[in-house]
Amino acid sequence: MAELTTTAQKKQLHKAFCKDVMSMPEGSKIKQCQQCGACSGSCPTGYLMDRGPREVIAAFRAGMIDEILKGNTIWLCTSCYSCTVRCPADIRITDLMYELKRLAIKYDLYPRDAKAPALTRYFIDSVQKHGRNHETEMLSKFMMTKDWGLGPKFGVMGMKLFAAGRMPLTATDIKGKDEIRKLAEYIDRKEVAVP
Amino acid sequence: MAESKNGEPRIGVFICDCGTNIAGKVDVPAVVEFAGSLPHVAVAQEYKYMCSDPGQELIQKAIKEEKLDRIVVAACSPTMHEPTFRKAVQAAGLNQFLFQMANIREHDSWVTEDPVEATEKAKRIIDAAVYRVVYQQPLEAIEVPVNSDVLVVGGGIAGIEASLKLADAGHKVHLVERDPSIGGHMAQFDKTFPTLDCSACILTPKMSAAGKHPNIELHTYSEVVEVDGYVGNFKVKVNKKARYVDMDKCTGCGLCTEQCVVAKVPNEFNEGLDKRRAAYIPFPQAVPLRATIDPEKCLQLTRGKCKQTCVEACGPGAIDFEQKDEQTDLEVGAIIIATGFDLFEGERIERYGYGRLTDVISSLEFERISNASGPTGGEILCKSGEKPRSVAILHCVGSRDENYNEYCSRVCCMYSLKFAHLIKEHLPETEVYQCYIDMRCFGKGYEEFYKRLMNEGVVFVRGRAAEVTAASAKQADEEGRLVVTVEDTLLGVVRHIPVDMVVLSAALEAQPDAKQVAQLFGFGCSSAGFYIERHPKLEPVSTVTDGIFIAGCCQGPKDIPDTVAQAGAAAAGALALVDNRTVKIEPTISYIDPEKCSGCHICVGLCPHNAIVYNAELDAAEVIQAACKGCGVCVAACGSSVPVQYGFTDDQIFAEIEGALAEVSAPERS
């Protein structure tokens, strides 16, 4: 995990976040936040977060987005959209969370013990390879790198799933799996070109 | 074209600096020089604030000394100061319609970035005005007689107050109210903030006065169905719904309401918390104190069959099932609309559980529960009859929320504090939680009231409540039957607060039929749904229709002091009109020459103000002068170009265009 140490780095991150948020549809609504806390109150995992969604926006206003990325907040977001539908200022908070996840992954800024970035990476790897997410493949990779205990925890359930054919060992590749790869490569090149 | 003595018009052009509003962008001295060079301009002057006394005197002096017969003032928008300068010109002895305003502020200095461009544009605008004013003619305002009576629509505190003021000033007032009694929402409140006066105690004397005043005629259980006419001369049709009770015979004894066989009608006055009968008196202090029979619930009226215990009980024999709606025609000089507000319906926010969970109640329901004359005799109780161990009051329900109403309802913070106080007063052991976002305590004594509540031990939680759920059985037993989930934002912690009762401080909204009512009277509503005032700062009680005023919550949410103040202001506005015998109408109206008109009727149907009638004798369309608003639709529509609009004749308009383009057509003018 990378560390932001200088003010200049923090400012750059803030700038990147601002730019991306403002370019999201309805992204500028973030400026209208009343700090009412309806989002944090509605969040099913908010009580586990270092800082809830409301504080994410408060941190944004304070120019301190890096504070949020140090904590577990965004990786605890299940994107249930409760905050988004209840927000009186019509802010698409869930989209903000996704935005932060993207920044965290791009700049490698997340707590060492966060497991979600890894799962995300394996999901994407699987899709890039097959065109569809091969759940068994993704789970196995995740288990081997992040959670050895997962196997035993799956236990009986895992065996039942396997027996029922709900955890196939092989993957179907789509015919157009190269297209997925091509899309990724093209967009990568495009996004690198524009800082 | 009116000409001066030697046949040539003598124009005075007066250019205002408007402080730095104009002079800060436009090079005024250059514009003055340019204006002075225009044809027929005898005088071109600059002044810092032309609308001020010295500014106006400057114009008047020049008119007299330089024998000017046309005036152009280049300044702000006509909506701002056209009347000001017209009056000044008239006072100097020159007809006020020989004046033209050139807007070089809103149309120029305020909207143009580049000073050079702004200066050029100012010259163009003045050019146009100077060319035009040559063709302007003297016009005389039309005087129409004014009816001295006033109509007040809505019998809440605003309507009552306005009526009393006008009646005391000697004018006859027709007070039309849709419900069987006047009083409005204020009659439902328990105590009023911040003094904690009993609402009924301060309202009923006024209700009584309105009911007894020789100059006030109450039209209760009535609605306005048609409005015609114009300022000073409105013709209004009022429909009085049949009460099925003879108002003259009924003494308001209430025996019929005790005997009526239909017993389970939700009582609107108590917000449906208890029941009334089909024959009912809305509340004991009703004015007028008469019974009414609900035609939708009465068995006799709906099924034609009933024991008619009411008739039996009625001593004076006042019940009359044959009664019909009655239409009255009123003629009034001014109208005040004071139709009040509607409360936001809690069930629209499902996660608060209103209508689904027991003991989640609205603010008006709380008023009735707390009120000694309410369904619980003034005891604050849960539906089960038990006293609540704790109560949560949730702010901003339906307000400050883009999903419902964007605006703040202004009074909820204060009435929430009031509720907290009432709970503490009735039930000292009960815990009270206020879930708020901001505390808006802006008025006289309001901040002090907030402090008082802090001292009374109310628990303030800064956070908009996320949801209200039913507690588990154990929690319901030990702590509270409802759980309010709210982030305490000052602490940054999500709290789950168990309470026995939740009060929703709901938004004040416009009445559901506000749009239709506004259209009926000839004005409009804002996007928030409330009636639109003529100017939000300077004319909060006038509407765009002369002679029609608005007052109270129908204009926007507000507390009682502001409502009463607006009612007084509207009454004053109406008085300024009806205290005079006549009123002057703008003469910039349309005229149809009967010789030229072919009688085709096109303009008659198109006129949005119903100001054109077909005169069969003349076989021509005829403009009702006082009703014409000078909108120009008939002028544009007529295939034969017959209607002439004074002040906007073809000559004048073409001259204005010519002036605006003069620099283009003849760049080297002297």
Add this chain to the structure above:
Amino acid sequence: MKYSYFPGCSAEATGKTYDMSARALCKKLGVELAEIDDWNCCGATSYFSARELLSFAISARNLALAEKMGPEDVVCTCNSCWTVLAKTNKYMAESTELAADVNDALAQIGKSYGGGLKVRHIAEVLVNDIGNEAIAEKATRRLTGIKVAPYYGCQFTRPMGGDWDDYEFPKILDGMFEALGATVVPYVMRAKCCGGTQMLTSPEGALKMVHDLLQCAVDDQADVIVCACPLCEMSLEGYQPRVNATFGTSFNIPVLYFTQLVGYALGCDPKDLGLDKQIVSPDKVLASVPA
């Protein structure tokens, strides 16, 4: 009635029984589900967490494929697929810039999406296009006496379904089960999140959420929970033993896809509905359905 069907990645794995029962049910109802040829992963939450334009692009590839197939509405079974595809559709319509960027990328693979399709959830399609009465008419077994807890999940109406059902308390499927004779219990937590993939990454929170969802169904005395999303089904059914181990509870409530239970009522073969592939056995509740 014909629709372009997007099964979603789970349909080949944990959500297999949803796909099976959806197809069986639609066949019984005479609804044609034409699978989108060569569809790819919608991207779910993972792609959005890592890349923005790429997420929209791979999601839009499916819309482009469907558009090529015909003008029929795109139907999803999984809540997450439905949310992603519908969101892509909506955001591309809202932002000409996004639509241009996405189509520019799609052009690299010889595709484009013109924006003409509607994306719908199978539940809404069945209720609004077929109708609860028409479905009930075809029932060979009535669900009389069965207490059903309808678990819609968080992404059923939030945020893309506000037009046809409620964000907080959706009830669109209640009518279908009631028409089939079942009793639908209040189940106030019907749209609360199950935690989804957090069961893997941050199980503490997810296990609590699942526990509360199961407890609510038990409090309502439900015989069975029905759901509309493979993640939800896995969470509530698959992890029941783990919830029990963590909280010391003894939950043993069957969790079926709504298509499985409705299909059963309409007389579909239990094997076609995948009813033999459950983790928590549904035998008891199925046995209590009058024959």
